[in-house]
Amino acid sequence: MALAVYFEGDVDRDVIRGVPVAVLGYGNQGRAHALNLRDSGCRVIVAQRPGGPNHARAIADGFSPLSVSEAVKQGELLVFALPDEAAGGVYREEVASTLRRGQALGFIHGFAIRFARIVPPKDVDVILVAPKGPGSLVRSAFEKGGGLACLFAVHQDATGRAKELALSWGAGIGGGRGGLIETTFASECETDLFGEQTVLCGGVIELMKAAFEVLVSAGYPEELAYFECVHEVKQIVDLQYAEGIAGMRARISGTAAYGGLTVGPRLIGEATRAEMRAVLAEIQDGRFAESWARECATGKTEFQRLKEAEARHPCEAAGRHVREMVRRSLPK
Helix, strand or coil: CCCCEECHHHCCCHHHHCCCEEEECCCHHHHHHHHHHHHCCCCEEEECCCCCHHHHHHHHCCCCCECHHHHHHHCCEEEECCCHHHHHHHHHHHHHHHCCCCCEEEECCCHHHHCCCCCCCCCCEEEEEEECCCHHHHHHHHHCCCCCCEEEEEEECCCCCHHHHHHHHHHHCCHHHHCEEECCHHHHHHHHHHHHHHHHCCHHHHHHHHHHHHHHHCCCCHHHHHHHHHHCHHHHHHHHHHHHHHHHHHCCCHHHHHHHHHHHHHHCCHHHHHHHHHHHHHHHCCHHHHHHHHHHHCCCHHHHHHHHHHHCCHHHHHHHHHHHHHHHHCCC
């Protein structure tokens, strides 16, 4: 299926400049969207509760943070830069009663809409702009004159101008330079969750820990196991990021390339693919979203237990030693 991709020249940047933007939340993504849009000539309002580091940072960046309900009154595009687990409650308690006909709800991830944590009225636009990278990169790429590729989508077009607004918003944060790729809320959300769970934050992490454990149990030093199975992953990923998988293979030794090509399929076989299909089904039918909702409702105790257990994994101590060694070796 061919993707529809838009660039700077395809977008009317003035659309977003004529719309007051209320960014709800000043975390990693919220800060990047707020600053980039302001630098693009937009009027930006920031909503952030007082008392925390994000509130202080918004003030240091030249904003005067408001309550969510007050920001909703002033904004026309409301950008939900809130954690998935918080967005639904904030919407019900501080947004829903203040919404006006013709406003736009903007999301940077499709979770809240895809799994009906937020059910908007029919008389507002519902759009998405999802940068393909963390907020820190969204900001730094923009400051250097570039921009990250972004997914964008229209879930609800009450005004007839929702797509135009989404494209202009994406261009306003730099996405027109990297490419604005049209998709749906469901596709963005489901593929994002799947990639996080099976590769980025799940599969790769478990593969590294397992390989570390095998080497250590075979008698090799922990620091050596960490270097080979954890530390050097970044170097390979950097090559892949720049040149693709085939380009990475071409830039490593023949021994490494042959070993990877022949042994990799022994580790990732049909059983793993079957489990991946099961994971995807749990995402698509809402079981993962319900599991996360239950975990949040019960105080995230299991989530905290899992994080604490992982922090105690032997590779963490080895990693701290390796990183200190690397830092000492760098030129001052």
